[in-house]
Amino acid sequence: MKLEVVRTSNLKAKPQDETKLGFGRLFTDYMFTMQFEQGKGWYDAKIRPFENFSLSPACSVLHYSQTIFEGLKAYHTEAGMNLFRPWDNFRRMNISAKRMCMPEVDEEFVLQSLDELLKIEKDWVPKTPGTSLYIRPTMMAVDPFLGVSAGKNYLFYIILSPVGAYYESGLEPVDIYVEDEYVRAVDGGTGFAKAGGNYAASLLAGEIAHKKGFAQVLWLDGKEKKYVQEVGSMNIFFKIRGELVTAPLAGSILPGITRDSVITLSRDVFGTPVREENIAIADVFEQNASGGLEEVFGTGTAAVISPVGGMTWKDKDIVVADGSMGELTRKLYNTLTGMQYGVVKDDFGWIKTL
Ligand SMILES: *Cc1c(COP(=O)(O)O)cnc(C)c1O
Numbered sequence: 001m002k003l004e005v006v007r008t009s010n011l012k013a014k015p016q017d018e019t020k021l022g023f024g025r026l027f028t029d030y031m032f033t034m035q036f037e038q039g040k041g042w043y044d045a046k047i048r049p050f051e052n053f054s055l056s057p058a059c060s061v062l063h064y065s066q067t068i069f070e071g072l073k074a075y076h077t078e079a080g081m082n083l084f085r086p087w088d089n090f091r092r093m094n095i096s097a098k099r100m101c102m103p104e105v106d107e108e109f110v111l112q113s114l115d116e117l118l119k120i121e122k123d124w125v126p127k128t129p130g131t132s133l134y135i136r137p138t139m140m141a142v143d144p145f146l147g148v149s150a151g152k153n154y155l156f157y158i159i160l161s162p163v164g165a166y167y168e169s170g171l172e173p174v175d176i177y178v179e180d181e182y183v184r185a186v187d188g189g190t191g192f193a194k195a196g197g198n199y200a201a202s203l204l205a206g207e208i209a210h211k212k213g214f215a216q217v218l219w220l221d222g223k224e225k226k227y228v229q230e231v232g233s234m235n236i237f238f239k240i241r242g243e244l245v246t247a248p249l250a251g252s253i254l255p256g257i258t259r260d261s262v263i264t265l266s267r268d269v270f271g272t273p274v275r276e277e278n279i280a281i282a283d284v285f286e287q288n289a290s291g292g293l294e295e296v297f298g299t300g301t302a303a304v305i306s307p308v309g310g311m312t313w314k315d316k317d318i319v320v321a322d323g324s325m326g327e328l329t330r331k332l333y334n335t336l337t338g339m340q341y342g343v344v345k346d347d348f349g350w351i352k353t354l
Contacts, residue, residue, distance in 0.1 A: 006048040018128035021164035028124040028160040038152040056144030065197040066141035068096040073132040076125045077342035083352040088257045096193035101150040130165025166303045173309025174215035179205045186222030191252035227278040234298030235259035241292045248276040258299040288318045295326030305333040
C-alpha cells in the first residue's frame with residue numbers, strides 16, 4: 001500500500017513549558033489514518049493534518065464499543081529518538097483485533113508509517129528529562145448501522161501527544177485499594193485485549209478508590225475474588241523471599257510489554273527468579289505479616305515502574321517494606337528508563353532508534 005503525505009502550512013506552536021505538559025491533552029500537527037472495507041482490505045493510508053473526524057451518530061463504535069488501542073512512547077535522545085519494542089505493540093494490537101472481531105493490520109506497514117509520522121513530527125518530542133511523545137494507535141468500527149454485528153468498515157489511526165514526566169517529584173510509592181466488589185475481567189472475556197470497553201468498565205471502581213484516597217485499584221480474579229490480577233492499567237509484581245511473583249497470562253490480564261521486559265531483566269540481569277503464578281491476596285497479606293513481602297510494584301508504559309507502599313483489602317491495611325521503595329524496583333526502573341533514553345546499553349534488541 002502507498003503512503004500519501006498531505007502537508008499543511010498551518011502548524012501549531014510547540015508547548016513552551018515542558019514541565020506542564022500533563023498527559024494526553026495536546027496533540028501534534030499530523031496523524032496517520034487508513035481505512036478498511038470488507039472485501040477491499042485496508043486502503044487510503046495517509047499522513048495528514050490532525051483534525052476532527054466526521055462520523056454518523058449511528059456509527060457502531062459509538063454504541064457497541066468495537067474499538068481497540070495501543071500505547072507506546074518516543075523518547076528524546078542525543079542521537080534523535082528511541083522507541084521501545086514498538087513491533088510488540090502492533091503484534092498485540094492484532095491479537096486484540098482478533099478477539100474483538102476486527103481486521104488485522106500489516107504490522108510492517110504500520111510500523112513504517114509510524115516511522116514516517118515521527119520523522120515529520122520529530123520537533124514535537126519533548127526534551128525535558130522524563131518527558132516523551134506518547135503514541136496512540138487506535139482502531140474502530142465505523143459502519144453507520146445499529147445492528148449488533150461486527151463492522152464491515154474500520155478506521156485505524158495514530159495520534160501523537162507530548163506528555164510530561166510521570167513522576168514529577170521522583171519515584172514515590174503509592175497506596176492501592178484491593179477491589180473486592182467489582183472485577184475487571186473474567187476467564188473467556190476480553191481482559192487480555194486492549195479493548196475500549198474494558199476501561200469503561202473499570203472507571204467506577206477507580207473513582208471509588210480515588211475518593212477514598214488511593215492511587216490505584218488492585219483487581220482480583222473475576223470468579224473467586226481471591227487471586228491478584230493487575231493494578232489499574234498496570235501489571236503487578238510481588239517480591240517475596242527473594243523471588244518475583246506475577247499473575248500468569250491466562251486470558252484475563254493484559255500481556256504488558258513492560259511486564260515481559262521486567263521478567264527478562266529480573267531473571268537474566270538481576271538474578272531474581274520469576275514465577276508467573278496465581279497468588280492469593282490473603283497470601284500477600286500473610287507474607288507481609290511474617291516479613292516475607294519485600295517489594296510490590298506495578299509495570300506499564302505510562303509509569304514504567306510504580307512502587308506500591310501500602311495496600312488496603314476489606315478492613316485490613318498493610319504497609320509494604322516501611323513504605324519505602326525496594327532495591328530491585330529501583331534497579332528495574334533505572335535500567336528500563338536508561339535504555340529508553342539511550343543512556344543504558346540495550347543487550348536485548350528492544351530499542352529502535354530513529
Ligand atoms: C496497557 C496495559 C498494561 C501495560 O502494558 P504495557 O505494554 O506494559 O504498557 C497493563 N494492564 C492493562 C490493563 C493495560 O491496558
